[in-house]
Amino acid sequence: MTTDTVTDVFEAHRPVLMGVAYRMLGRVADAEDVVQDAWLRWSAGDRAEVREPRGYLVRVTTRLAIDRLRRIKSRGETYVGPWLPEPYVTDFGDTVPDTAERAVLADSVSLAVLVVMESLSPLERAVFVLREAFGYPYADIAAVLDRGEPAVRQLAGRARKHVAERRPRYQVDPAERRDLTERFLAAATDGDLQGLLELLAPDVRLVGDSGGKSRAPLRVLESADHVGRFLLGAARKSVPALSLRFLEVNGGLAVLALSGDEPDSVFQLDVADGRIRTVYVLRNPDKLTSLAAAL
Known part of the structure; x- marks a missing residue:
């Protein structure tokens, strides 16, 4: 060559x-x-x-x-507070035209799945990624890892079971997420607590990742009341000074908040049955630097 x-x-x-x-x-x-x-x-x-x-x-x-x-x-x-993956701008474009294949790729890079995968062993994670995200045959994965095929199948089974038991038991519909994200933003910026609570599932969770380097909850918040009041307070303090834009992060719609030209935070919603089930908020500045290229 x-x-x-x-x-x-x-x-x-x-x-x-x-x-x-x-x-x-x-x-x-x-x-x-x-x-x-x-x-x-x-x-x-x-x-x-x-x-x-x-x-x-x-x-x-x-x-x-x-x-x-x-x-x-x-x-x-050790990590201060909840850990989330670094946001990864995804745009499969025309390289993945098949809708089913796009859905698999998007799911395999979602924040929820990557959080669960953190508890897999390195070998289990490799097998899961190659098999579930990229559809590699077991024989090919065995060659990649220099392991026997039966051992690879065992690793795949353990990894698949682990992820299935711990991942959210709902699928995120892109159109539904877009609609709820827009309504969520409107309620938060308008200071409409009741409107916000109507969008949140009763057992909604908010996972904030700041790494101890910016303001965010140092534990997972649960319940519509706790999450709603926190979000409204945060929006009241910060939204007037920020500009917002939509982008695709980890296979799904997200909102990037900018302070001037610098990324301040990213948030994304997992939704099902017309309600918000999980709010992910990423505010660790070390995890936002790669987003500059998407601006």
Whole structure:
């Protein structure tokens, strides 16, 4: 391959590699580092015997992500308050025309699923990502992980059961989420507590991630009354100084709040049966830097 061909081949597969790495790590910067390491190995390595570049690059990226995830877990890092994945701007565009495939990809990168995946082992997470998000056959996953196929099937079964038991038991309809998000914004900015409470499920949860670096609840809030009053108070203090815009984050509609040109926070709603079930609020400034490219 010429230098241009080597670069072109890698760039053609970069979106898939980034998708694998982000789902493995839940952190955009870590995923970008892993993809960069994969590029270094691809560009400097012996490609003469590489028959299928995509398979080779996915294998390298997955193994690098497993190593990084193991290092993160071994450090036993403590986190202040609830943890949420770093928001990841997703736009599948025309590259994924099939509606069913788009739904699978969006679900596999959702905040709710990524939170559950944090409790999987690195190998379980790798198998789950490759199988559930990208549809890899067990034999191919076994080759990626250098494990026997029966062992891979066991890992997949454990991971699938774990995620199924802990993920929200409702599906998010995009049109319903859009409608409720717009009504939610209107009620919050108007200071309409009753209107806000009518949108919230009785057992609604608010998960705020600040990392202790900005103002957000340091525990999960529960119940419509607690969540509604908190949101109304927060909107009263901050909304007049912020501008809001819609964007697609982690496979679904989200709202980005800007202070001037700088991201202040991101929030996203999970909805079902006409009510808001979960409010995700991301305010850790370290997790908002990657959104600058989407502005």
